[in-house]
Amino acid sequence: MRNLAILAGGDVLVAFISLIPSILSTFPGKVPLLWHYCFFPVVLFSSFLCEVYTTDKLIFKIKLIRSALGAALSFAVLLLLFSSLRGIYVELFLSLLFFLILQNSWQILYQKSTNSLFFAENILVLGTGAMAEKVEKLIASSKGRRTLAGYVKTASDPVTVPTTSIVGTIDDIVELSKRYNAHAIVIALTERRGNLIIEKLVTCKLMGVRIMDYPxxxxxxTGKIPVEEINPSxxxxxxxxxxxxxxxxxxxIVDVLFASTLLLFTLPLLPVIACGIKLTSKGPVFYLQKRVGVNGTPFTIFKFRSMADNAEKDTGASWARQNDPRVTPIGAFMRKTRIDELPQLVNVLKGDMSFIGPxxxxxxxxxxxxRVTPYYLERHAVKPGITGWAQVMYPYGSSLGDSVEKLRYDLYYINNLSFFLEILIVLETIKVVLFRRGGR
Structure with missing residues (x-):
């Protein structure tokens, strides 16, 4: 999320610079017009949809194509909104051209700087066992944003890491932090008892070194919490x-505003969807089912029926799966586009659900x-949602293993609940719906 915020924040400045020639040429009084103000959200959202803000390493050609598609989408949207303004075609085109050039220039510089070892975060790993090896794998997956300075040995932690990567012992942790210019120390001890020298770690922290445990x-x-590695403390x-x-x-308040607005906009579609369901399969239009809500309280969820009527009559409750034979033809389309979940807006207005949540x-x-997954019931600390961090980050769950993986994302959402994360989930949801990802 940090990189996304930096990339988007930089593009706000780039968008402002790109508009300066157009604003200076505006008469009378050189006052920005309405389309100038709309330029910012449109170019940022278009760039987001075209995945310009991905943290993956991209070759210049792919990045340029994505940026160009974002600029073209922005041009179409702004032209549709302000086509009546005289002279907007040339000004808009030039502003977007400037934006395209500046966006790619600054993002390439940013990417090169983050890939440089000079800007990489140096990590000292306190531990030499299996958990320390897990930290090394996480560092390797960080795409150059972090580097392993070395392992720090303790008295009783087992040694399974390469001995050549062990840079010293915990007695020398303060000196090692200075020598390797450590930005963070990750405590990854298989055996903690008698291994920590708290005073030395406090000294490291006072020097500006972050002290983190493995979870x-x-x-x-990763943007998720390892449920198997955490404890109540x-x-x-x-x-x-x-x-x-x-x-x-x-x-x-946000739930009521979002649900009311979305329900109002989609109201004309509801009769069409209902007719499609009735014409293609027998049974009711709506599907009512018991679900578990906040604090474990059961409630009845409303959905458009996407499966054959009485699909679980013989099997009982069973997981959805890829190419599920119980799903009707129109049901498959509704699941891919998430249309079947529109009636859940009523659940949101009733207070059973939130717009965003597990x-x-x-x-x-x-x-x-x-029964088999620790801390699963903790996800019920907040209301369940129509969309959520797990829903946009992981495909539709169809097994016990999938549910455990999604729990890692759900706990991350609860632990990091913020306005920025909520906005990010909404934007990712729009992308999921438009590109029909993850439904079954």
């Missing part, structure tokens, strides 16, 4: 997992998953 490092690196000491009444009130699960599956 926290995993979280900032980690949850308590975490800076997140604090959903105050004020946050719940703000989410409720996916509401069936009671049978909650009981099954919670």
């Amino acid at each position: 926290s490092f995993f979280e900032v690196t 980690w949850l308590i000491q975490s800076s997140g997992f604090l959903i105050t009444p004020f946050i719940r009130l703000m989410k409720r 996916r509401p699960e069936r009671p049978e599956f909650v009981e099954e998953i919670s």
Whole structure:
């Protein structure tokens, strides 16, 4: 998320610079016009849709193509909105051309700087066992943003890492932090008892070195929480997992506004969808099902029926799967485009659900998953959502293993709940719906 914020923030400045010639040529009074103000959200959203803000390393040609597609989409949208303005064609084209050139120039410089070892975050790993090896894999997956300075040995931690990568012992942790210019120390001990020298770690922290445990490092690196590696004390000491009444009130206000607006815009489509369902399969238009809500309270969810009527009559509750034979032809389309979830807006207005949150699960599956997965019930600390961090980051869950993986994302969402994360989920959801990703 940090890189996304930096890239988008830089493009705001680039967009402003690109508009300066157009604003200076505007008469009378050289006052910005309405399309100048709309230029910012349109170019940023178009760039986001065309995946210009991806953190993956891209060759220049692919990055240029994506930026050009974003600029073309911006041109079409702004022209559609302001085609009545005289002379906008040339000014808009030139502004977008400047934006395209400046966007690629600054983002290439940023990419080169983040890929440079000079700007990489140096990590000292406290530990030499299996968990320390996991940290090394996470560093290797960070695409040059982090480098392994070395492993720090302790008295009783087993040694499974290459001995050539061990740079010293915990007794010398302060000197090692200075020598390797460490930005962070990751505590990855297989055996913690008697291994930590707290005073020396405090000294490192006062020097400006971040001290992180393995779950926290995993979280900032992957955008999810390793449920198998955390314990209750980690949850308590975490800076997140604090959903105050004020946050719940703000989410409720946004939920009502979003759900009301979206329901109003999609209202003309609902009869068409209902007719399509009735004409292509027997059974009711709507599908009602028990789901587990906030604090484990059950509620009835509303959906457009996408499966054959009584699809689970003989099998009972079962996971959805790829090319599920129970899904009707129109149901497959609705699932891909998420149209079948539109009636859940009523659940949001009723207060059973939020617009954003963990996916509401069936009671049978909650009981099954919670028996074998630690902290699964903690996801019910917030209301379930129509969309969420797990829904946009991971494909549709169709097994116990998928649910465990999605739980990692759900806990990350609860731990890092913020306005920026909510906006990011909304934007990612739009992308998922437009490109029909992840549905079954």
